[in-house]
Amino acid sequence: MADSLEVKELEQVVVRFSGDSGDGMQLAGNIFSTVSATVGNSISTFPDYPADIRAPQGSLTGVSGFQVHIGANPVFTPGDLCDVLVAMNAAALKTQYKFAKPGAAIIIDTDSFGPKDLEKAAFQTADPLKEMGIDPDRVIACPLTTMVKDCLAGSGMDAKSVLKCRNMFALGLVCWLFSRDLDIAFNFLREKFAKKPEVAEANIKVIQAGYDYGHNTHSSVANVYRIETKHKVPGRYMDITGNKATAYGFIAAAEKAGLKLYLGSYPITPATDVLHELSKHKSLGVTTVQCEDEIAGCASSVGASFAGALAVTSTSGPGICLKSEAMNLAVIMELPLVVLDVQRGGPATGLPTKSEQTDLLQVLFGRNGESPMPVMAAISPTDCFDAAYEASKIALEHMTPVVLLTDAFVANGSGAFKLPRLEDYPDIRPPYVPEELKGKWTPYMRAKNGTRYWAVPGREGFEHILGGLEKDDKTGAISTNPENHDLMTRKRAQKIANIPVPDLEVLGDKDDAELLIVGFGGTYGHLRAAMEEMRAEGRKVAMAHFRYINPLPKNTADVLLKYPKVVVAEQNMGQLAAWLRMKVDGFVPCQYNEVKGQPFTVSTLVQHFIELITK
C-alpha cells in the first residue's frame, strides 16, 4: 500500500491540534511549527484557550486548541479553517469540528471515545462521526492511548507521565502526513528537556511511533503532503508570541537607551504575559512591580519615569479606564511613558480572553482636557517587537506618554521571529538637559522640535518641581494665566504633531485599485490575505494599514482620497473610520465592522469586499 501513496505538493496547510487543556496541544503545535519553520516554511500560530479556569477533564468547556498555518509562501494569518484536525477526545471533536474545512483529515484517539467520554461531550448516540455527519473515510482513527502505553511499556515511567506523551504520538502522525523531518523535532525535544533526558527520549520514542503508525497503515488517507519552501529568508529564528515580542522590544529599547527598564503593572488578561516575561529577566536589571491596582501600575511608572527609567505600564482596556488619570499626568508633566494596551472584548469585563479593536477611541480621547498622546498599533506577533521599540523611542525622545495597542489575537499568536541585532536599530537619545543650561534652565524650556528637556533627579543645579497643575511656559511655576494655558495647550499639541512617522505604505495594485482596504493593528494578516486572494482572482485591490494612528502619516489624505472606493475594516463599530473622517476632509469610506471577539475570517472578508466592488 505504501507504494501506491502519492506525495502531493501543497502551497499551504492549516493544522489544528485540540484536546483537553492538559493534553499538551500547544507543545505539539509549537514543535510542528518549529519543524516547518526550520525547513524555511512560513508559519503563523494561534492558541484558543477555554474561558474556564479549570474545566473538568473531557468536558466541552475544557477543550483548548492550537492552530498552525504553514506555507510555502508567506502566510499572514493562522488560517480560517484547518486542513487537518487533531481531536484528542470526544469533546474536542464536538467543539472543534466547526474549524475544519469540508474534506479535512481528522485524527482521533479512539481510546477517548468511550461511553463516558461521549456522555461528557454530550453526544446522543454511540456513533459520534455519524451524529456529526463526518465521512469516516476522512478520519484517521487510532487507539492512540493504547499505542502510547505499549510504546512506553517497560520504560519505568508512571502511568500519568506515559499519558502525557499522547500529544507526541499525534505530532508524529502529523509529521508523517506532511513528510516532515523528525530529526528537527528530536533536537527540539532534546534541548527543551536537556535537564530531563529520559523525558526527551520517551517523547522521541512516541513521536517515532506515531510517524511509523502513519507510514505503516496510512489508513483512509490517499496522500501525504509536502510543503515546499519558496520564499526563504536565511537567518536564525525563534518562535515568538506577540506578548513576548513586546516584552523583548522594551528590553531592547532600554538597553539601547542605556536606561533601567521599569514595569508597573497589575495582572489582567490578556496582557499578563508581558508582566510574566519581564519579571523573569532580572539578570538584565529589569524591575517589575506588581502593584495594588491598575492606577498604581501607571502612577508608579510615572514616578519611575521622573526618576530616570524607561517606564512602562501594561494592561488591557479595563485597565486603561483606570490608568487614564495618571496617563494624563504624564501628558502635562511631559514625561516619557509607554502604556501597553492589549485589547480584549468590552465594555467593562466584556470578553476577557477574546480579541477586539475597541479601545482606539478610548486611548485617543479618553482623558480630561486637551490631552494629545501618540498612539501606535502592532500589526502581527513579531511586529510587536519593533512596535514596542519604536513606542519606547518616541516616548523617550519626545518626552510623552505613548500608547501601544496590541490585541489578544496578536498577543497570544506567534510567528517565526528572525533574531534582531540591536546594532541594526536606531539610537534612542532622550533630550537630557544640556549642562550649559545650568542656572538658566526652567522645566518647560523646549528643544527645537518642541520637546521639553529631561532633568533626571540627582543632577545638581537642575532641581525642579513638576505637577498636574498648569505651569508657566517660561518660569515653570503654577500658572492660571489664560494666555499661558492656551499657549501650553498648543505647545503640547504641536509637540505630538511634530513626531516624525513613516509614510503610509500602499500594498497591492497601488495605481489602479478599484478598492482600497484600510485597517490598523492586529487585522493586518487577515486583510492582507484577503487582498492577496482577491488579486489572485484578478481583482484590482490595494491596502493601506495603519501602525501609526496619532500622529497620522503625512500622506494619509493623499492615500485615502486616491481610490474610487475605500473600505475601513476593523473589529469595532467604526472607530478608525471615525478618526480618519475627523482628520481627512472629504473622506467618506465604506465600513466593515465585526465585534465577535474572534479574528476576521479571510473568506468572509473576501466575500464582503467583492460585494462592495460589484454593487
Next chain:
Amino acid sequence: MAQYTFQDFKKGQPRWCPGCGDHFFLNSLHKAMAEIGVAPCDTAVISGIGCSSRLPHYMATYGMNTIHGRAAAIATGCKVANPRLTVWQVSGDGDGLAIGGNHFIHANRRNIDLNMILLNNRIYGLTKGQYSPTSPRGFVSKSSPYGTVEDPFRPAELCFGARGHFFARAVATDAPGTIEILKAAYEHKGSSVCEILQNCVIFNNGTHDSVYSKEGRARNAIYVKHGEPLIFGENNEYGLVQEGFGLKIVEIGKDGVTRDDILIHDAHCEDNTLQLKLALMGDGDGFPVALGVIRDVEAPTYNDAVEAQIEEIKAKKPYHSFAELLETNDIWEVK
C-alpha cells in the same frame, strides 16, 4: 557630607492661608532636611492634591505635585526605579487616606523606603470644607450639615493594620517635636508614617486645640521616647502602666506608685499591641495624646530586596544583555 542650611531647601512664597498649620510644618521640614544633610538634588518630594500637597512648590529639591491620592504610588515608582534618592511623600488626610487609602496601605505593607507625611487637619480645605476620613462621627460640615454618620480612620491603626513599621506623631506648631520625628523617619529604613496634627484656620479651626499650644501639650500630650518611662503632666507627675489588656494612668507618688512602676516605651518591639494603644490615646478618653516616635521597627525594605534580587539573579543567570537573552530561546537556522 556637605553642610546645608534650611535656606538651601527653601523656595518661593507659600500661598496657604495665614495661620495654616502647613506653614509651621514646612519650616520644620526645611530645618529637618538641613540637619539630615542629603543634597537637594538627591531629594524628591512628592505630593498628591490638596492644600498640603502644594508643599513641593516650596522646596528647592526635585519634586512633583501630582494627582489626587496617587502620591504614594508615584513615590513608590520613583524610589524603586532610583533607590539612591531620598523620597518624601506628602499628603493630607483626604489625599492620603480617602482617595489614596489603597496606596497608603500597600506602601506600608511593602515597606518601601519612603518618608510619608500625613498632614491631618480632619477636613477637606481646598474644596472648601467637607468632612474627611479622619473627621469624627457627627462632624458637621458643608457636605454633612446634620453631622456625619460614619466613623473616622485612625491613621496609626491603618498603618499598623497594613503592617507598617514606623509611626510617629507631632503637632505642626511644635517645631522641635516635628523635626525630631522627621529625622527619625529619615533614619528609619522602610516606609515611615509621620502624622502631623495640623490646624485648618478656615474650615476646621481648633480641631487639635487640646495640644496645639505648648501649654496644651504640657497638659494633654505625652512625649514618648524609646527606652524611657511613659511620663507626662505639667510636672511629670503622671505615668502610664499596664493594667489587664489596657493602659492606665497613675499618679507618681500616690498609692505607692513610683517612677519604677511606669511602663518603659519600646518603639522597637515587633509586637505592636502596646504601641497601638499609645497611638490611639487621647480621643476624648481621658488619656494624653502620644507624640514622638511610637513605633520604629527594623524590617527588610522592598527597594533593597528588589536590588538584592536583581544582583542575585545576575550572578545566577548566564545572560546579561539583550543579545544573550535571545540565545536562551529555541533557535533554528534557515540556510
